[in-house]
Amino acid sequence: MASCESCGKKVENPIKCKIEGVELKVCKECSKFGEIVRNKPKIDNFNSIKFKKRRKKEKIIVANAPELLKAERERRKMRQIDLAKMLQIKESLIHHIETREIALTIQLGEKIDEVLGLELVKELEID
Numbered sequence: 001m002a003s004c005e006s007c008g009k010k011v012e013n014p015i016k017c018k019i020e021g022v023e024l025k026v027c028k029e030c031s032k033f034g035e036i037v038r039n040k041p042k043i044d045n046f047n048s049i050k051f052k053k054r055r056k057k058e059k060i061i062v063a064n065a066p067e068l069l070k071a072e073r074e075r076r077k078m079r080q081i082d083l084a085k086m087l088q089i090k091e092s093l094i095h096h097i098e099t100r101e102i103a104l105t106i107q108l109g110e111k112i113d114e115v116l117g118l119e120l121v122k123e124l125e126i127d
């Protein structure tokens with residue numbers, strides 16, 4: 001039978017306990033004065049949960065979208081008006097996009113990608 005390292009009392013199942021910074025095997029009574037030491041190391045998940053980065057996806061228009069659009073349109077021998085009709089938008093909008101007067105929107109970019117099989121819109125993973 002072990003004895004309590006704090007009070008010296010005989011104890012069957014001493015409790016590992018930290019009393020004033022010292023780890024002792026003590027009786028139940030003495031354990032009340034300290035902090036019980038658990039055998040299993042405490043897994044500190046706190047940081048990983050709190051700071052777990054949620055990867056956000058963001059759609060962007062590729063930098064050379066106007067050039068890609070124009071090149072593909074011309075490759076298909078389509079006029080701006082032909083493409084405009086397919087996209088159900090104004091011809092002038094195609095013109096403005098190709099000449100970079102108007103920035104291509106994600107919405108229209110995706111529509112063009114669908115019609116022309118291009119990749120003017122890309123999905124990026126950002127932190």
Ligand SMILES: [Zn+2]
Nearest residue numbers: 004007027030
């Ligand atoms: Zn004791």
